[in-house]
Amino acid sequence: MKNRKWWDIRAMTNAQGAAVAEIRIYDEIGFWGTDAKTFIAQLDTAAASATEVIVAVNSPGGDVFDAFAIYNALRRYAGKVTARVDGVAASAAGLVVMAGDQVVMPENAMLMIHNPWTIALGSAADLRSTADMMDKARDGILAAYRRKSGQTDEELTAMMDAETWLTALEAQSLGFCDVIEEPVRLAASTNAVGLLARFRNPPEPVQALVEGNGDAPPVDPPAHEPPVDDPPPPESATPPTPPAPAPPEPAVTHEEPGVLAAHVFNACRAANLSMCAESIVTLTALKDRATIDAAIRNATDIAGLCLAAKLPELTAQFVGDGLNPDQVRARLFDRVTQSQPRVNNRHKPVPHDAGRSVQDTTQGAAPGPKASSIYAARRGVAKSL
Numbered sequence: 001m002k003n004r005k006w007w008d009i010r011a012m013t014n015a016q017g018a019a020v021a022e023i024r025i026y027d028e029i030g031f032w033g034t035d036a037k038t039f040i041a042q043l044d045t046a047a048a049s050a051t052e053v054i055v056a057v058n059s060p061g062g063d064v065f066d067a068f069a070i071y072n073a074l075r076r077y078a079g080k081v082t083a084r085v086d087g088v089a090a091s092a093a094g095l096v097v098m099a100g101d102q103v104v105m106p107e108n109a110m111l112m113i114h115n116p117w118t119i120a121l122g123s124a125a126d127l128r129s130t131a132d133m134m135d136k137a138r139d140g141i142l143a144a145y146r147r148k149s150g151q152t153d154e155e156l157t158a159m160m161d162a163e164t165w166l167t168a169l170e171a172q173s174l175g176f177c178d179v180i181e182e183p184v185r186l187a188a189s190t191n192a193v194g195l196l197a198r199f200r201n202p203p204e205p206v207q208a209l210v211e212g213n214g215d216a217p218p219v220d221p222p223a224h225e226p227p228v229d230d231p232p233p234p235e236s237a238t239p240p241t242p243p244a245p246a247p248p249e250p251a252v253t254h255e256e257p258g259v260l261a262a263h264v265f266n267a268c269r270a271a272n273l274s275m276c277a278e279s280i281v282t283l284t285a286l287k288d289r290a291t292i293d294a295a296i297r298n299a300t301d302i303a304g305l306c307l308a309a310k311l312p313e314l315t316a317q318f319v320g321d322g323l324n325p326d327q328v329r330a331r332l333f334d335r336v337t338q339s340q341p342r343v344n345n346r347h348k349p350v351p352h353d354a355g356r357s358v359q360d361t362t363q364g365a366a367p368g369p370k371a372s373s374i375y376a377a378r379r380g381v382a383k384s385l
Helices: 036-047 064-076 092-097 124-149 153-161 168-173 192-196 204-210 257-270 274-284 289-308 312-320 325-339 371-384
Strands: 008-013 019-025 052-059 080-090 102-106 110-113 164-167 179-181
Touching: 008 036, 019 036, 036 064, 052 092, 064 092, 064 124, 080 092, 092 110, 102 168, 110 153, 110 168, 124 153, 164 168, 168 179, 257 274, 257 289, 274 289, 274 312, 289 312, 289 325, 312 325
Parallel strands: 019 052, 052 080, 080 102, 080 110, 102 179
Antiparallel strands: 008 019, 110 164
């Protein structure tokens, strides 16, 4: 996931022969991927000789501060900026779209606005500071929506509090969209469905759009042919034995992504693993409850290992990297052993000084018999004999 590229910038030529820089944001903005600084550097390079920048968006959102940086870079561009919502522009992605001098939405596209949210960890003072930061981020988003739509702060605040999903027609009537186009078919990123599960009430058309089949034409049912009567069996024929009924298939329960996402955050909060919730959503893609519960148990084991090693701050990193407890145990062992001083069991040699006797150099050692005493004792024994 690290250094994942969530955008593509290319220089193109339009139908009039003018140079155009096209940006495609078809994934989650930021969050462990290449940052906005790299994005803006390449945007400046591509837009240097372009007369227009086109921003094509199909994204569930992402890092709001990276989105602010992109929004401001596009607003500073001297030429025309056209923002096109190819499928869904939700959350931070909707903020990027607001930078367009002209916003274009196909009939089947959608725009979503809501309040920014985050996961906080720390003391009460830390949580209050995080809340203050989120209020400031909301004020910045509100200003961008107000500039584009002309709506009042009260109207925009009500829509953001309610997490409002707008069709192209609704967005145009509220001033967020300038032009409505014919529907388009697009391919979404592989994890877009799981990322959308973080929202409270994404409409069903949005789920269809991010799966890439929102505008698929209906399949006509096969033409009905009149039944053909089989000839009656002969009277002497034995009636066929009816086949044995097939055993009933086990029922499979499919839960909505929103329900599964809520389960992730609630279970992580109960296990004091809130900092791992987003990683678990991404790693499991909200496949099913069993997969999610296994990932939470894995994260709990990792948290216990990190706590035992007195390195609890590494828990979120190890979980986000998709490691299992055995891999974490090995990494923690390497860290702990590298931080300990090396033990030397060898005796330190005692230097012999030419001006000192052996007796002097062994001072402080355990007392023992001396050679001169042993020699004198032997002489005394010899004389007694």
